[in-house]
Amino acid sequence: MATTKLSRNASIDELYTAARGGNRRALGRLLTLVERGGRDAETIGELANPDAGAAHIVGITGAPGAGKSTLTGRLVVHLAGAGRRPAVLAVDPSSPLTGGAILGDRIRMSDTTEDLTVAPEVGDRTFIRSMATRGHSGGLALAVPLAVRLFDAMGYDPVIIETVGVGQVEVDVVAAADTAVVVMTPGMGDAVQANKAGLLEVADVFVVNKADRPGANDVRRDLDLMLDLSHLTGQDTTDGGDGYRPPIVMCSALEGTGEADVWAAVEAHLISLDERGQRLRRRHHRIRTEVRARMSQALANRIDEAMDSDVGRELVAHVTDGALSPTGASAKLLDALLGPQLEPGLDPRSEPRS
């Protein structure tokens, strides 16, 4: 697989150097390789690692239809106009049945090396990339950190991850950012749903979008109440529980009002992170999440190998014949993979093993 990639007219090293020099097409090709995963993606991550670390990483999530894409677009124009170089990684949801609806409002870039630019005057200062997850959230958990690191290494700042908080993986992605923005809208019971989804614990900034609509103040009130409650119960763990309270910013991305307030709140949170000595803690959490995801992927491949091995086929056949239980087959395969030491809670065999 590596060879096919490298047999293109430019090597990964050459692509990386060109991208660092401002070649947007080279960056687009690197992002495509990152999205495809495998060895090339890891190589790119290794190249980018020393050059990365400066960018403010912002996660934006919310339910479908909350207007995240519109808000993100407004923020990008606002930031580029202010001399910043924002990059956006727009993550398509991994949930298949909801995928269709959300893909509709975005150009899917999964198989092209071109980038999706906004207004011409800011296009050269920004890079907006949509990343498809093709249903397997594992790929998302692996590719997003590499893509963010690549943007970071290219000098883009902030790097905005936009995703739909329909799944735990998406929530985790946003939770691993420096600043997590949760977008709500009136009339969807979003505040209650966000509470269910655990977004209250994740959010550093709440945005009530479509604030011109009736019910916007109700959403704000509901959020305030739940934040009071979560502070009383000490649920807010993302900031170490040292008293930072997520602000609630009203805006109307469609009308183009409020995005400056949103960004001001995002910047204020980063300053607060530094003041509270929490920024390193966030980075540490982000790295733990990524390392865990990479280990999970590697072990998932090991499981597939074990299942397809002769031993695996034989054990599954024994279960099919009723001679063995699925739990027993799993335990035996794990022994073959890891050696015979399982956690007690997962080892179905009551008698100790020699």
Add this chain to the structure above:
Amino acid sequence: MATTKLSRNASIDELYTAARGGNRRALGRLLTLVERGGRDAETIGELANPDAGAAHIVGITGAPGAGKSTLTGRLVVHLAGAGRRPAVLAVDPSSPLTGGAILGDRIRMSDTTEDLTVAPEVGDRTFIRSMATRGHSGGLALAVPLAVRLFDAMGYDPVIIETVGVGQVEVDVVAAADTAVVVMTPGMGDAVQANKAGLLEVADVFVVNKADRPGANDVRRDLDLMLDLSHLTGQDTTDGGDGYRPPIVMCSALEGTGEADVWAAVEAHLISLDERGQRLRRRHHRIRTEVRARMSQALANRIDEAMDSDVGRELVAHVTDGALSPTGASAKLLDALLGPQLEPGLDPRSEPRS
């Protein structure tokens, strides 16, 4: 944890024997232990394994609001009236943001040992249990096969798994059944979404519910077209591509019309499975799915152990300091866990290791 369970007035063995003897409360308590997972759940699975294997396992899925619960209820009454002993395992979706809406139309049974009965005259022949996944789909993948096996061992037949096909895990659960029923409704573009979700490849029987509504025949036509296409392109892999074409049954669960036709199609599919020698193939696929899920869970626990070990903390600290990349840290931790042999595609180190 095992001790807390066993310190109840009845041991798992006693509960199992009582449940086999028809004690519904004992079965409810066993199902609660299965849902909680861990060693007790595995023990129950080991007990049930020799007694199970006879039941017709039916998966019913579809988008939220498709009327699955109503249809399932109709089927249960129909089956119990015909002298069968149907059991239903209703799986709450794992996707947090959609969870609230769907939980609304069902009594959540996660923390009670009582069972949800339907009409009194059939209640003693049926067992309907709702299983909450509490957000972690891993728990679902582990608990559902055990609960199904337990119902099977208790002599319930068919065992119906009802779930919302919003996530890959839910789709996998249904795909692992003997007969997979996909419920559609008019006016939701369900046929197209089902295609996106890969349900066309999974479905053995299509049900167009709310068939009295306008557009029901459009859904049927769309499905027919896509089935023609999938047969032309040989996409239908669930039955080994030997020409079984999923029927499309119109019904109105709310009106109570068509459930008999739905069940007739489900039975016809099982007969077709036997005729084509495919039933064992389904069972084999179901077992592979379960064994893989159990291995994944065990290895996920191993990853957490490794991350929380001194080595894990040290490596993450090195990455935070920039001395090491996340990929490198993951590789080193995997070496510690599995010994130094990673797949080439996931080993970031270019130089060979001694």
